[in-house]
Amino acid sequence: MSTRKIKKLVIALLEAENDLSRLEQELSGFAAKELINALFSAICQSDEKLRWHAVSAMGWTVARLAEKEIKEARIIIRRLLWSLNEESGGIGWGAPEAIAEILCYHEGLAEEYVHMLLSYMRPDGEEAHQDGNFLEHEILQRGLLWAAGRLAQCRRELALAQGMADDLPQYLSSPDATVRGLSARAVGLLGSCPCQERLHELTADNATLRLYENGRISTVTVAELAAQALERLQA
Incomplete structure (x- = not known):
């Protein structure tokens, strides 16, 4: 099946299905890498249902990929992180939300990347892991704060250990x-x-x-x- 046809089928499923469990089951028939390629275009769409279902699907799909090819999963996360940087030439719509979903579904990736996601709430300066990468664009901040809430749900202890409680009051x-x-x-x-x-x-x-x-x-x-x-x- 061609990449274009796969993308079309995936988009149709994201738009049509209302139940996440059924959506996950229906999308599980696609190879993880093929599905991720389609999801990348969907997470930045203006249609709410399409975008958010793609964010959810990105979480469990990259986690599925990580079970067999952890290096490939890391590449996906780094690609999402890179899209948030000015140097990327992109905008990064949907990236914080998708990263948070991935980290919720895979503990090992969470331990590696939570601090990097939180860095986008922090100004440049001395940190335990790296300088901050503060996001100034309010639309991206919306995604980042949704991601923070998702991490608080699924990786609370890790988020606390990484100092997220001090990052939130400014917002x-x-x-x-x-x-x-x-x-x-x-x-x-x-x-x-x-x-x-x-x-x-x-x-x-x-x-x-x-x-x-x-x-x-x-x-x-x-x-x-x-x-x-x-x-x-x-x-």
Whole structure:
């Protein structure tokens, strides 16, 4: 089957299927490398369902590849990381989210690359592993903060050990509602942050954002996510 035909079939499945478990089963019939090539184009699409389902699929597909060809899986992650750098000439849409999904599905890759993903929340300077690679573009920050929340869900101890609790408070005052909301959500999921006063302030913030969680996309408010974060911190 040609690369073009595979891409067309994959895109159709991502658009049509609503259940992630069924989607994973249907996509498992494709070779991992062929599927990943199609997913790279899908994670940067404007259609929400297509993009987010591609992000989820990238996670389990690269993890599947890593079980047989770990070096190839590392190349995929490095390609995604590279797309976030100005030198790449790309934009990096969908890259932080896809990386987070991959790290959720593969513990070994998480241990190798969590610190690199977190570096995009940090300014240049002295760090344990490398200088920071702070992302200034608010649209990319949205993806990065969603990724932070995903890591807090699936790799909480590792994220805490790498200092993510100190990276999040700066985003709670972002002019972008999605960044504010997703950072509040990440704080709550991580369960650690010296920022409860700011979260209390955000419970009056009724700006809306779109949230992808458990395969579904919904509209929520910053206030709702801040209140949930406070509940988790106080539990």
